[in-house]
Amino acid sequence: MKKILILGATGSIGMSTLKIIKRYPEYFKIVGVTAFSNEERLKRIMSDFNVKSGGLKSKNILYRGNKIEKRTDDINEILAEDLDYDIVVNGLVGSIGFPPTLIAIERGKIIALANKETIVAYGQIIKKALKKNPKSQIRPVDSEHSALWQLLDKIDRRELEKCYITASGGVPFKKKTDVLSLADVLNHPTWSMGKKVTVDSSTMVNKGLEVIEACNLFNLKPEQIGVLIHPQSIIHAAVLLKDGTYMAHMAIPDMVLPISYALFYPFRPKEMLIGKIKEKENYDLTLHAIDADKYLSIKLAYSALDRQMTFPAVYNAANEGAVSLFLKERIQFKDIVAIIDKVMKEHSPKGRISIQNIRESEIWAKKRAIEIGEKL
Numbered sequence: 001m002k003k004i005l006i007l008g009a010t011g012s013i014g015m016s017t018l019k020i021i022k023r024y025p026e027y028f029k030i031v032g033v034t035a036f037s038n039e040e041r042l043k044r045i046m047s048d049f050n051v052k053s054g055g056l057k058s059k060n061i062l063y064r065g066n067k068i069e070k071r072t073d074d075i076n077e078i079l080a081e082d083l084d085y086d087i088v089v090n091g092l093v094g095s096i097g098f099p100p101t102l103i104a105i106e107r108g109k110i111i112a113l114a115n116k117e118t119i120v121a122y123g124q125i126i127k128k129a130l131k132k133n134p135k136s137q138i139r140p141v142d143s144e145h146s147a148l149w150q151l152l153d154k155i156d157r158r159e160l161e162k163c164y165i166t167a168s169g170g171v172p173f174k175k176k177t178d179v180l181s182l183a184d185v186l187n188h189p190t191w192s193m194g195k196k197v198t199v200d201s202s203t204m205v206n207k208g209l210e211v212i213e214a215c216n217l218f219n220l221k222p223e224q225i226g227v228l229i230h231p232q233s234i235i236h237a238a239v240l241l242k243d244g245t246y247m248a249h250m251a252i253p254d255m256v257l258p259i260s261y262a263l264f265y266p267f268r269p270k271e272m273l274i275g276k277i278k279e280k281e282n283y284d285l286t287l288h289a290i291d292a293d294k295y296l297s298i299k300l301a302y303s304a305l306d307r308q309m310t311f312p313a314v315y316n317a318a319n320e321g322a323v324s325l326f327l328k329e330r331i332q333f334k335d336i337v338a339i340i341d342k343v344m345k346e347h348s349p350k351g352r353i354s355i356q357n358i359r360e361s362e363i364w365a366k367k368r369a370i371e372i373g374e375k376l
Helices: 010-025 039-048 075-082 095-106 116-132 143-152 170-177 182-186 195-203 205-218 257-263 296-307 311-327 337-348 355-374
Strands: 002-007 026-036 053-056 061-064 067-070 087-090 110-113 139-140 160-167 224-230 235-241 246-250
Touching: 002 010, 002 067, 002 075, 002 224, 026 039, 026 075, 026 257, 039 053, 039 296, 053 075, 053 296, 061 075, 075 095, 087 095, 087 116, 087 257, 095 110, 095 116, 095 311, 110 116, 110 257, 116 139, 116 205, 116 311, 139 143, 139 257, 143 160, 143 205, 143 246, 143 257, 143 355, 160 205, 182 195, 182 311, 195 205, 195 311, 195 337, 205 224, 205 235, 205 296, 205 311, 205 337, 296 311, 311 337, 311 355
Parallel strands: 002 026, 002 087, 026 053, 087 110, 110 139, 160 224
Antiparallel strands: 053 061, 061 067, 160 235, 235 246
């Protein structure tokens, strides 16, 4: 039986993880859960799964049995440091996901990672930490990276020509307009996600982040990773081999699948946990090329990869700032990527890569993005 810590248990990743654990109680035991602000749901999870340790980020409260502790430090980091667990499911949103990930690596734990900011902004730090702690392993939970992980696990890397991840295109792909309301953008046609990730999907920044993440996770060069628009979200990733063969990973879009693969690896669940393609129905599977001029968000991601240093962190943090304004309906949809572009043009990296330099760059980029947005 594996002991599981879930960071962000009340979000979409956390709730999908709970479905799996509820189905297989003989394989997994939850030893800790955290949430940002949904205290009622957090307490219900702790009661339903008999979890003794929990944390509420918004109030920095720890629940340990019947005791409640008020803490000044981050509750995600506290539980990552204190609890006895085998796997931590990191479903946090934003750069707050980095410290508990680093703690888990230093403790030699397995990380089922859905927090892409950890790998985007702090990728070089994370890779060094993994080299020092070979017992630890990151198992990607994003559907695209899980798909790539499964494909790359089956081939000789010397045969690899290129990898592709797919994007649904979000609402803008269907409406083909930048004049979109917040309600339009949050109505994603395929996936059920948190608000920020849904906005990121529509701007294609999410895919830009995933390009950077793929390079860091799988030691790929920027030219070895491409993006294709695939509205049906059935093909999650593909690899091209040097002899011209393409291999694709296909599945009904459901986050339960990549999460279960990360939890059960190197095995798979005994039963099918998601739906399947109906054999007697016709499916149209279409792939569209990415126009870098149309999707400036993708172009900026590759630029951040080429320049490295703290540019990936700035790309991510500037987006966080811009999206926070859009969610408050203080800027228009089309302004989000334009703000990221302006912030990246202003950025001048200082010194060598360090946690402090990355954090300072993130703080500056997010603040600068909000400043620019508030003047629009």
